[in-house]
Amino acid sequence: MIIETIKTEGLSQLSYLVGSNGAAVVIDPQRDCDTYIQRARARGMQITHIFETHRNEDFISGAPVLAELTGAKVWHGPNPAAPVRYAETTREGDSFDIGAARICVLETPGHTDDHLAFALFDSEFDQGAVGVFTGDALFVGDVGRTDFYPDRAREVSGLLFDSLRKLEKLGDQTIIYPAHGAGSVCGAGMADREFSTIGHERTNNPSMKITDRDEFIATKVAENHYLPPYFSTMERLNVEGGSAMPHIAMPVPLDLAGLKKAGADYVIDTRSVAAFAGAHWPGALCIPAGMITAFAGWFLQETDRIALVSESMDEACVAATHLRRTGFDHIVGAFTNMVGSVANGQDFASMSLVDVACVKARMTEQSGDWTLLDVRAADEVDAYPIEAARHIYVGHLNKHWRDLDPTRAYTVMCASGARASVAAGWLKTQGFDRVDVFLGSVGAWKADAD
Incomplete structure (x- = not known):
């Protein structure tokens, strides 16, 4: 029996290839799903089943595409918000024999109504469950969020409590295989490792x-989570069935003239925050490649035409892959010579950076024309508030920029300066000309206080 973990970088999504005696199953496949076929064939295996733990909200499922490529059936849980067109329904009590592996279905609602876990047994050894694929019910160091049904907040939190007790009954020896690792938007407290057991958890x-x-319910109801607008697109596509990823991941290279003529709705600068601050394409959004899955979905629409400004085509390829996994397919190309174009006289914009001393001086001046804008998450603000700052979460600026006066000056801060740069770049695209970034932000503030 083999178990391979396939990690989708950026999303921190974990999918699995499980095989025995020439047969294999895939659990929660990513959209670019050729990798599962290649891995199975390398082991002399054929994919016969595809399982989904639930309808994912943060990425496009590759299940319908993988089914078309392999002829395998897709199995999904009961009680989905809408019928999953490409899947058949499996329920608690169902089991599937894959060579010497037996996969038993457990209904584990709470995170979503259709949520399943898949307990793994080795039919050649009567030693209880070997592992369990827990989806978004149980992570390493955390459990699933329960905020997708706000009108049923207490009910679904209680359902998750019951589901976790069900998982516990598999035994302390059971290895857990969650659907996400640290860095995912699906949980804030995950450990930075991808292995654990029921007993350890x-x-x-x-x-x-x-x-x-009751204590568990109260704790879950009090949690604060954010729902990026693109989640609704993912939910729709994961009911209808998303299309395959382009087989050529690399965007079309653009020269300066090509970038000007590309007709992009947005130019996304995927370089570092420092590079963006130094010189960037006028009107570009600052979303470094590693932050795209967390923040692009707050500001982009599914139909937007996107041009990339990157350090290299490799970086552009990473950025394009992240965008396509979350439903943004209309990438017109990538420009990789920002520094050279500036050296040759191309007009550019820059982002001013300020330090602790400058921010404190502005506070002391008490100018009625300046605002310190804190774009951290609510939990971060509660843990370490900056009393003089106005708080709007970075993602919520997609709409709440309208609540701000574009004639005022703003210094944007977060925990380090990265999210502040995303926010400041967005504000500048909306006509805010007097914006700078508190470099280091809370980290620098704390260091100065010490």
Whole structure:
């Protein structure tokens, strides 16, 4: 029996290839799904089943494409918000024999109504469950969010509590295989490792340690999570069935004239924050390649035409892949010579950076024309507030920029300066001319206080 973990970088999504005696299954495949076929064939295996733990919100499922490529059936849980057109329904009590592996279905609602877990047994050894694919119910160090049904907040939190107890009954020896790792938008407290057991989580996972149902419900209801607008696109595509990823991942290279003529709705600068601050294409958004999956979906629409400004075509390829996995397919090309074009006289914009001393001086001046704008998440602000700052989460600026006066001056801050640069870049595209970034932000503030 083999288990391979396939990690989708950027999304921190984890999918799995499980095989035995020439047959294999895939659990929660990513959109660019050729990798599963290649891995299975390299082991002399044929993919016969595809399982989804739930309808994912943060990426496009590759299940319908993989089914078309392999002839395998897709299996999904009962009670979806809408019928999943490309899948058949499997329920608790169903089991599937894959060579010596037996996969038993468990209904584990809470994160979503259709959520399943898949317990893995080795039919050649009567030693209980070997592992369990927990989807978004149980992570390493955290449990799933329960905010997708705001009108049923207490009910679904209670359902997740019951589902976790069901998983516990598989035994402490059971290895857990979650659908996400640290860095995912699906949980804030995940450990930076991708291996654990039911026993370890029962003893060490803060949420699993809550054994009183009412206390668990109260804790989950009090959590703060954010819902990027693109989640609704993912939900729709993961009911209808998304299309395949382009087989050529590399965007079309653009020269300066090509960038000007590309007709892009947005230019996304995928370079570092420092590079963006020094010189960037006028009107570009600052979203470094590693931040695209977290923030592009707040500001882009599914139909937007996107041009990239990157350090290299390799970086542009990474950025384009992240965008396509989250439903942004209309990438017109990539420009990789920003520095050279500036040296040859191309007009450019820049982003001013300020330090602690400058921010404190502005606070002391108490100018009625200046605002310190804190774009951290609510939990971060609660843990370490900056009293003089106005708080709007970076993603919420997609709409709440309208609540700000574009004639005022703004210094944008976050924990380090990265999200502040994303926010400041967005504000500048909306006509805010007097914007700079507090470099270091809370980290620098704390260091100065010490």
